[in-house]
Each structure stands twice: as C-alpha cells, then as structure tokens.
Amino acid sequence: MEPARIDADELRRTADAARITLTDEEVERFRAEFAGILEEFQRLESIPPTGEHQPEASPAALRPDDPVATDPDPLLDRAPRVHGRFVVAPDTLPGEEPGEAPVPAAPPRPETGPRPVSPGPFLDRTAGEIARAVRRGDVRARDVLEEALAALPAGLVLRALLAPDPAAIDAARRRAEEIDHLVRTGRDPGPLAGVPVAVKDNVCTALHPTTCASRVLAGFVAPEPATVVERLEAAGAVILARANMDEFAMGSTGEASAYGPPGNPHDPARVAGGSSGGSAAAVAAGLVPVAIGTETGGSIRQPAALCGVLGLRPPWGRVSRRGLVALASSLDQAGPLARSLGDVALVYRVIAGPDPRDATSLREPLPDLAAPPDRSIAGLRVGMPAGPLEHPDLEPEIRAAVKRAAEELAARGARVESVRFGHAHLAVPAYHLQVAAEAASNLARYDGIRYGNPLPGRTFREAVARTRGAGFGPEVKRRILLGTWALRAGWRRRWLDRARVVRARLAAEAEDVFRRVDLLLGPVTPTRAFPLGSKPGPLAVWLCDAFVLPANLADLPALVLPCPAPPGELPAAIQLVAPRRREDLLFRVGAELEAAGFRAPLPPARAA
Amino acid sequence: MREPPAVIGLEVHARLRTRSKLFCPCSVVDGAPPNTAICPVCLGYPGVLPVPNERAVRLGVRLALAAGARVAEVSRWDRKNYFYPDLPKGYQVTQYREPLARGGAIAGIPLERIHLEEDAGRLVHEGVGEGLVGIDFNRAGTPLAEIVTAPAFREPAAAEAWLRELRVLLRWIEVSDADPETGSLRCDVNVSLDPGGGEDGIRVEIKNLNSFRAVRRALEHEIARQRELLAAGRAVVRETRGWDEKAGRTVPLRGKEGEEDYRYLPEPDLPPLVIDRELLEGESAALPELPAARADRFSREFGVASDRAALLCRERPVADFFEETVRAGAAGPEAATWVLEEMPREEPGRLTPGALAELLGMVRAGDVARPAAREILEELRRVGGDPREVAARRGLARLADRDRLADLARDVLAARPELVAAWRRGKEGVIGPLVGDLLRASGGRADPRIAREVLRNLLGGPGGEGRA
C-alpha cells in the first residue's frame, strides 16, 4: 500500500480551504508531524470502507412552528463591526489593503508563585453535606461561597480555574444570598443548595466569558446559559468560576490551553490531564466539591484519573449538549467530576435528562441510580479487557490498581474474567479522524464576523483566514487541517467511512461482550500523571488515550474511581464501563469499590 | 450542420410557508429592518443546537405527495461546508445523501428529488463602506424546499412556463408563497448542449435568477453562447455563471470559484428525520384536490370550457369561490364568466358566493341588466348585502314597465328628429342609435329587446307614420 502523505502544497491548499493562514514554519512543522499521523490513520485500511455507522432512526424530535422573539440588539452588540443594523464584513471581492495586523490580546495569565490553600470548614465536605447543611439552615450559602472565593487564588496559580470578573463574583454572592433567603423563608433551594461549582470553559454560563481557552473567543460572553448550567442553578448551585481546559477540548495534557496548562495538585510540575484538566485539578485541590467537565474521547476520565478524583462519562444524549461548545458533536458529552460517588450521582441527577432544545437528547428517563437495598454484587460478571493489561507501557502502579479492584470485587462475590475487543487497536485512528472531520466543520463558525476578534483583510477570504490563523493554537489548527483534508472528496471514502465502520464494530463487539459479562474493569491511562512538556509530539499524546476511546466510540457509560494510595504518591485509577445506557450499574458497583477505599485522596494541601 | 439541442434542468428553492425558521424559533419576516429576526441559533453562536420545525417538515411532505414523489421513511441531514459572509455556521444544513423525497412529477416534468434545507442571510454591497459588505441574517435559517427536476427541458420558454405552473401548485397547496419578487421562489438552472451519440454535454450552472423571465432570457443567452463557442471550435467550460440582467448576458460568478468541493458531512446535531405514518396520513388527508384535477372536474361537472376551467384553477380562493357560487345555484359557464371577467384580480371583498349566485339568477331571469348587475356587484363587494335589496334601493331593477319606458322613448325621439325623419324615409338602420339612446336614458336598466319594441311601437313601421 502506498503510504499516504501530505506535501507542502497540499497542506497549503488544505489550509486555504479551511481558511487558516499558516506561516512557513507552521507548514513545515505540520508536514513533518502529519507523516506519522497519516501512518497511524492508514492502519484503518485493514478494514473495508462499507457498513457506515448510522445513528439510530427514531421518530423525529420536532418543534412546533411557534415563533419566539429574541432581543436582537445584545447579539448585534457582539458583532465586531456593524453599519446601521447591518453586520459588516470585508467584501468577497478585493478591497482595501489590510491594515497592520494586531494579534488578538492573549488572555491574561494568572500570577505565579506559591499560595497556600486555606483549609476551611466547608470545602473539605462533600457537595451533599454542604447542600444538606445549607438546606437545614445550619450553614449559610454565602459563607460557603466566601470560603471558596478565599481559596480561589490558589486555583488561579494552579491554572485550574480562570479568574472570574468582579461582576461575576458579585452575581455569585447575590445568588448565594438568594439561596439563604429561600432557606430563611422556608423554601427549598434544591439538592445542590449553596454548592460552589466550577464549569469547564466550553460550557456557556452567560455570566462568565466562554472562551474554550482559545484566543479566537477571547472575551466572548454567551447570551444564554447551557441547559446544564440552568439545571445546576435551578438546583441551588452557585457557579464559582470557569475551569481551564485544552483549547476547544482538543488535548489530553492541558498544554493546549491559551491560558497555559493547569498543574496537577499532587505535583504542579505534572499534567492535570485534559481536556477537562482544570475541572479535575480544581476538584482534586479542594477548591470546589464538584465540577462540570466535558468528554469527547476520555476528556473527563483521563484528568479525573491523573488528578485522583471521580469522573463520569454518561451515555451520549443523556446530558443536554445545548450550550456546550461543540468539538465533535456525535461524541461530545458533559459529566460531573467529584471526590465522592454520592456527589457524582447528586450532580448527575440534576444535569441529566431529556431536553427539548437538544434534538439528540435521549428521551427515555434516567435509570434509578440508587443501589438496591441488599447492595450485593454476588454473581456479578466482571470482564477485564486484555489489551490494556498487555500494553507495553502500562505502569506497575496502574496494573496494581486494576488488580486490587478486581480482588475487591471478587471478594464480594463477583466473577472476574478476561475479555478481548478485536477493534480496540483501531480506536485511536478512528477516533481522531472522526473528531477532526466534525471539528473542522464545527469550528468553521469562528470567522470573527458575528462575534469574536477579527483581523482585517482585503477580502472576506483573507480576513477570515488571518483571524483563524492568529486565533487558533497549534493543536486546533492541526485537527482542523486533518479534518478538512479527510473530508475532501476521495479521501473521505478511504478513511472516514472506515472510521465509522470501526465505531459500528466496536459497538457490536461491546454488545457481544456484554452478553457474557455485566461490566468491564480496566485501567484509564497507561501511566500516572507525567511531567508537563514531556511528550515528544501530538501523536505520542494521542496514543495515551487508547484505553478510554473504545467507550466513546461504542457509546458506553464509564466511571473513573481513584485507587487507594499512600499520601504523597501520584494517584492511580481504574474505570468501570457499563453496557449502553446502563450507568446505574456503574453506581452500584462503584459503591462497592468506594466502600473498599476507592475514593479521592484528601486534597494535597490539606493532607500535608 | 444541425444545431445541438439544449438540455435544461432546474433547481428551484421555495421558501416554505412557516411562521418560524427551520431550526430556531425566530419569525420568518419579509421586509423587516435588518437583523431583527435573529437569535444565537441562526447566528451560529458557540454551543447552539438546531431543532427542526415540524411544520416545515409537513409542508415538505405535502409537496412531495402533491408531486407523487416517494417520501423517504427515514431521511438524513447533512452539512454542506463552505465559507461565505452570509453563512453563519460555515456550513448549510441540507439533505444531501438521503433526501426527503425522490421521483414524482409536476406538470409533466419528472423530478429527481425534493429536500429540505436552510437559507442563508442576505448581502448588501452598497452603502456600508468601500470594500465592505453588509449582512442581514433575518433570512438565515428560513426553511426552503429544494425541488430538482430531471434535465427534461429543451426550450427556455418551456422552463419558464413550467415555473409558472410550479408556482400555481406551490400556492395552491399552501406550501410556499412562491413569489420571485420577494425571493420566496428562486431558481438555478443547469444547461448543456447535447453532443449526440448518448454522451453528456458540459454542464453550466446559472445562479441568481430572480424572475421567471430572467430564467428564460438567461437560458436563451447561455444556449446561444455555448453554440457560438462550439461553432468556433472552442470548448464549453464546466462552471457556475450568474445572470447580468442589465447587460442581458451570463457572466462567470465571482467569489465562490474553486468551491466545488463542499466537504459534505452527516449532521451530527440532528437525528435522522423519520416520517411516521401519522404525519404522512395527516398530510395526505390535508392535501387539496390539485389544480389539474379540479379544472377537469369543473369542465365535466359544471360544463365550463376547459381553458376557462384551467384559469379558474390557478389560485385556490378563486376556484373555491367559483365552485361555491355554482353550488349556490349559479350555472357553471355564467359563474365562470363572472368570476373570471367581472372580478378580475380583485378580492371578492364582502361579496359572497351566495350573493353572486343570486345576482346571476337575476340577470338570467331578466330582472337586472348586465351594466346594472356590474354596479350591484361593486356594491356587494364593498359593503355586502342582498343583491335584490341593493337593486331595489338603488333603482337598478330592470325597467320592464313599458309605459315608463315609452315616456323615456318619447323624450329620445323628440331629441332626434333627424333620425325619426330618416326612419320615415325607410332607413331601418337608425333604430340602432335610438335604442342606444334609450338604454342610456334608462341608466342601463332597460332590456335592449324591450327598448327596441317600445321604439318600434312609437315609430310605426319603417316608412310609415308613427304614433309619436
């Protein structure tokens, strides 16, 4: 088979089609990187390009034809250039010479230097405990918030959280006071009463900016909050701050953030993981009891594992994607990160469920997450995928964590056996092709016309390409270029269809495996948190996701639990993977493991 | 050498008659100030999701049923990716691989497909500054049905005529206003010259045709252009051209060149569109009798000439009015004449089919004369009411009273002594002008036949002495 390659000209044509200006250095860099990446993609050629993955056909979720007016002026205010009521762009024909190109201002970096996390009475408690105390009136939501605000600077130094504006802090204080007022007047603010929550910077809050840690969206404040945020607030939660992330959720180390990478609370010189690294680090550092992350391919589970907290990847469609900035829509899903299983369930119950404003939202109700009264897992059949355990780079500590979990489950009457997925070895190329293609399309809207930070140009084409060239970081450009290239006629049939076949086959294999076992147990990552800047290139980072991606491609719910470890050790973690839409099993078996010590360690600053 | 025949196919975009947009609840507006019917969804904000409009889907299904097309039980949405200032998301949501419907025919022209898609915004090149373009997103996201015909036309005039038929159908089934003036019906054309021998010619697409006449003229020009190229031994280039109305010629289209590859992608934000039996049966039941069938029936049942029946069936309110008038007792041919000729391009206003039927009955019975009937009709249209009451109140009932008529006739004869003299000399022809004078004097209320009789009685036989 002739090796696939992209030469410099092809790369330039692709960049032109994707409307991204590239410097000569970038062209050279991407050309060199793509050689290895295409070799990885080419492994897909071992399977036929037929049997394309098709979403299930269900009766169309349709909206009645009832007009609803939106106030247009706040939207026009977000347009960088207007003339009268017209939004203005450079014409499609050549016009004036471009002015001097101001590079968009980099988002502010937090000051660095050690700052102690002040241990307080509330933040060491679970969200459930805080909410119960607030609802009883034992504790004021305002006091909980003040403690979280006092701890916030440590989160900024760690780059786990992004500094809220004074206006957003005021709004949070007012919100906390409202909750206290409700309690005083005998009303129930909800199951998350007074709980401070961090949300990843790709979830619209309409209060804080939503930038996806990208220059292209610097300063953008969404006009409406995400359904997830609406539900959190309706349940009494107080949105404290945004959590740092890899730009547009593309990355597994946090290093793709325009704000700089979040550090791992257990060792700030190591990665917190990604792309929900800020969410995981904030929870692990005890800055918030719970945080919202999003996952396309392991972006909740991997940072949860590296930071030593719990993280849930729900079934696709269970949590509304409305207000989540899309990376790859067919895979994106939001979920909670927390330090206890109870908190994961608490937040999940609040955010999950049908949403008429997301046409892909599952309409069936959430399964009952409460463990049956006897809590017995005797007779449960647990499968351990053989591939990850045979991985040459698997760290002994990770292997030991999986082994210990298996022993604990066996001691409670579960039967553990080995299982094998025939297509798991193709998960990395299938995933990255699918994501690149969808991302190239999803990110086309960032042209600096209706919102954003445009650069000038003689033509629409030039202005948009310069805006995107300056606004996107290298990982985002890399994936948009790959996606644009893969979507071009000819190449699409060759690889994208095969990627969809891998997806369909992994789902079919999972169905088959789950006829023999009830649940899967395995490692999340080959290693524990590695030092920042230690991976030699993008492909090396992508390959670290091999254990998490099958669950995304086959759409299986999965839960990460930290393994007990001595203080001072880096966290190691395991994941449980359940059959399609059976996340209730994760909570039932997770409760057994939590009882056996699989829980988040104390935040390092408190443990010291 | 014989000139190579043209092969023409049409792609028509009809804006569906919904109140809100295809994927968001913004109003569909015409002529509103720029950017007043917009929301985060149709502006392509980060994190927004589309939710399809049920009525748009129903109207698409209705159109497919009217065309006898096969409605897909499951159709799918795709993204057509390209960059343009009027395209908020950098892609258009359309149905590329699996359209809503395939096959069928309209007015004898077979269709390839009918699918749903969203419209783009509107660009303004003047008045926003040098080298700049103004964008109005009010139209962005409004629902369109794209109707693609087979390359079944040979003549530009046939394409133009078919578009008029299509417009009749779209308005008839209330799927679209189908008005090229407001852009609710737009047409792109494909044209090639058939080289013969079963091979395909090089296809040229012409866009931005905003009237039916422009379609014909652009096709005529383009066919001539291609024939000239071939005659000169040069090749036709496969391309997209625009129509320059002022210059009267097609020109290479600017801006989108090199965008042949739209990098189609299945739309992951939308589940497949499933047309269930309930929806299909609902639209099937709601489908009115179609214009051709109804015209046929008007001919058969009501004895209306077929060309007149077809004219009655171009707008449903007209056909309905006609049919109700007949059902209220009017004779078919008379009702057709009155609906087509006495009410041309005018709303019936307060006139009811019952009142018109009554009025036609009065005309037939000789109770009112035609000119008087027109006056009565006018009043019925303006203020309504009962035609007999109107006729009585306004003194428009027929002057059948021969004595009263004879009084008027005496005045007429007295005023025309030269004609009376001529009559007496045996010139019978002068009776005509005299009848005309008498009708005028009666205010149009006299029956011409009776008027003639009364005059003859007064004048006596031609050449003789009258009684006047």
Ligand SMILES: [Zn+2]
């Ligand atoms: Zn809208």
